Amino acid sequence: MHELTTTPATGQDSFLTLDHITDATPMGGKLLPSGAGATFQVWAPAAREVRVLWDYRKSAGNWLHHRQARLVAIANGRRAGFVPGLKAGDRYMLHVTGPVGGTEGLKRDPYARDLTETPMWPECQCLLVDPAAFPWHDQGWRPPAFHELIIYQLHVGTWYIPPGRRHGTFLDVVAKLPYLKALGITAIQPLPISEFPTQFSLGYNNVDPFSPETDYGVHDDDPALNDYLTVVNARLHDAAPGLAPYQRKDITGTASQFRILVDMCHVYRIAVLMDVVYNHAGGDFGDRSIYFFDRKPYGNHNDSLYFTDRGWAGGLVYAYWNNDVTQYLIDNAVMFLTECHCDGFRYDEVSVIRNEGGEHGWRFCQWLTDTCRYVKPEAIQIAEHWPVDGAVVEPAATGGAGFDAASLRGAVAQAASGRDAVVDMAAVAAQLRSPAVRDHWRAVQAIEDHDLVYQGRKPRIARLADGADARSWYARSRSRVALGLVLTAAGIPHLFMGQEFLEDKPWHDDPESADRIGWSGLDTDRHMSDFLRYTRELIALRRSLPALTASGIHIFHVHNANRVLAFHRWVPDVGEDVVIVASLAETTWHDYTLGFPGAGDWREVFNADVYDHWVNPWVTGNGSGVHADGAPLHGLPASARITIPANGIVVFAR
Known part of the structure; x- marks a missing residue:
């Protein structure tokens, strides 16, 4: 064994020692x-x-x-x-x-x-x-149970950009944590935060998966860093006055600032789900990345060590047949769970891993999910897989991929379709109960996400409802119904940044885009502030009624001509019955007869119509509630005559 060199940048034959190197030495x-x-x-x-x-x-x-x-x-x-x-x-x-x-x-x-x-x-x-060395404050934290998750997806670089700053950072998200806490969501899901090569990005072209994007950090030589430290400690004191403040050394470096985001989310009782990209890497790799890491001759992508010659999204698919490559990706996931205290994952396009990797890709998914479940059993693992396939959420031991949940999107968005659109209420109803997966709670329900409403793709819900005026009554009311269905359906609700206050501009990952999130509208646009109140109170309702987070769901009435659907939610073997009625008709239904799960009094506990010009002086509804004393109907033991507001959603509970 050779001695360690002590000469500057020369000594071309000098070797390091193997002191402290064991079989357990990490990569x-x-x-x-x-x-x-x-x-x-x-x-x-x-x-x-x-x-x-x-x-x-x-x-x-x-x-x-x-x-x-x-x-x-x-x-x-x-x-x-x-x-x-x-x-x-x-x-x-x-x-x-x-x-x-x-x-x-x-x-x-x-x-x-x-x-x-x-x-x-x-x-x-x-x-x-x-x-x-990081001073964690989250001792005793446990993430919410899967069925209690309400996910809020945001892009760190563009979600909130303070005046005078070029783009958003991890610490800017920390500054807005009181807003997220008041909103009521229980988890954030940032778009991928690993280092990417471009000036700005959605994050799906990362090339250094273990390193956070340096642009999402406040640099050490930035005079504003001390101001950020003050803000972060103020947020910490507001949520937990007895905890020790962060010191200047704790906030130095992008990796530390990412840990502060996770730590502070936990202090605010918000989980952090990482959006990770294990189906490909790149675009632009540059010469110093893992691409051709052992420096074989450039040319054949199959000689690049970590990748194959199969392309995806402008980059290259990983070589899932190679155990060292799959271990690299698994190590990345374990790092997020252990070193960074993250609470779970959204795995990007698992279908690419399956389609391009074949049996090796499927086996990698099984190893990945099994390892993460062993390391942190409470961590949720959500697969994006198109088309939705129930095998993705089956246990690895029975041949499935072992993910906990799968993403759904699309059909419920019909609830906000334009005035003249044909709405298939049966399709909307089918998505509410997630037929493609075995357990209803395994479906992540989204009508807006980073893919759907990216600039040049589909319009945001308010603009989908009324392309001419995203603040019209039609746009407002249809948007309330669409979001109301997401937040009362079986599964895990997923909101995209701005959706909670009727943002209608397409989003872009360029922080200098004119389509940035319109935070100022909350002070100047009555409809935005009303919609934010609607979202907050509907989330609070979901969290207060056990039936809305349980697995029990029965869609008992779907009427395409009337544009009405109704469904029953309950806690299996317990009860706690709730009835949700949604209408996409442009006129109010009076004396509409519907089945109810039991006779007697049912309270109207939520009415979307209240939130139009809150408190709506012209609200249409059922007052304090209804009395179900009618004959059995729609397969249920009782019935009642109710009022359903135009483009409305009402919720009844015992």
């Missing part, structure tokens, strides 16, 4: 708990040599390394070594020499937990991170 650069230094382990089977470069210092405007040494080949294409004296925040890079005929040059650590802000991508360098 990538990892600081030792003792503070003795860092271990490094990389997978580069075709490389002739891999060096670690460290001791970076700034000279003439450039960051230059002053020390380097070779990693030692150990087994299975891996190389490892130990560098004493390294600490959190230190910069490092890898230098890989490929096989004969290949290339050589710098590479980022595929497992790097953070990247530098300067130099920026693609010249950025890796930063050592000590996850154990």
Whole structure:
């Protein structure tokens, strides 16, 4: 075994030692708990040599390394070594020499937990991170049960941009946590937050999955960072006055700021679900990424180590047949659950993994879900799979992929179709009970998301309802019905940013787009503030009535001509009956006879019509409730005559 080099950037034959290297040594650069230094382990089977470069210092405007040494080949294409004296925040890079005929040059650590802000991508360098040093405040936190989830999807870069700032950051989301708490959602689902190569992005083209996007951090040399620290600590004090405030060192670096977001969400009793992309990576990889990591000759994508020659969304599909590749992706998920305290996942386009990876892709899904369930049993795992397939949410032990839930979208959006559109009430009703999956709670119900309402695709719900005037009564009322169905249906409701206050502009990931979220409208647009109140109080109703989060659902009345549907929700083996009635008719139905699950008094506990010019002085409804004393009807033991507001939704409970 050779001694560690002590000469600056020369000593081309010097090797690192294997001190502290064991079978349990993790991949990538990892600081030792003792503070003795860092271990490094990389997978580069075709490389002739891999060096670690460290001791970076700034000279003439450039960051230059002053020390380097070779990693030692150990087994299975891996190389490892130990560098004493390294600490959190230190910069490092890898230098890989490929096989004969290949290339050589710098590479980022595929497992790097953070990247530098300067130099920026693609010249950025890796930063050592000590996850154990972060001062978590979420001791005792447990995420909501799956059936209690109400998911709010947001894009960090564009959701909330303070005046004078170029784009949104993790800390800007923290600043708005009181808003999300008041809204009543129980989980946020940020669009993918891993490092991507473009100036702005949805996040699905990431190339460094273990590192958070540096643009989502407030840089260390930004004078505003101290102001952000003040705001973050104010939010912490508001929610939990007895907890210790963050210090300046705790907020340094993008990785730490992401942890602050997760930590603060938990303080506010909000779960964090990561949107992860394991079906492909890239677009633009650059020369220093995992693409051709062991530096075989460029050309054939199948020689790129982590990828195949199959393309998807402008990037390349992972090589699921290779266990080292799938372990890399599984390690990424485990990092989010353990080091970052995240509460679950939304897996992007699992159908691509299945279609392009075949049996290897399916087996990867099983290993992934089984591992995450072992590491954190309470973490929910949501699969985006088109078309919806019940096998995706079946246990791996019985041949399924092992995901907990699957995304549904589309049919309920018909509830907001334009004035002259033909609405298939049966199709709307079918989605309310999620026929494609075995258990109703396994369906994630969405009528708006990042795909559907992205600029140039489908209109947002208010604009879908009335293309000429997204603030008309028609647009407002239809939007209330559509969202009302999502929040009263069986399954997990999913809201997209701005949907809660009638945002009608298409969204774009460009923070300078004219179609940014219109927060100012909450102060100037009565219809927006009314709709936000509607959303908040409907979410509160969902959380207060056990039947609305349970699995029991029976759609007992669907009438296309009348444009009315009604369904019964209950807690199996308990009761807690609730009846929801929705109408897409442009006129009010009076004395409409409907079946009820039992005779006697039923309270009208919610009426969407109240929220039009809240409190609506012309509200149409059933007063305090109705008395079900009529004959059996619609397969139920009693019936009552009720009033259904035009384009309305009413909820009855015992």
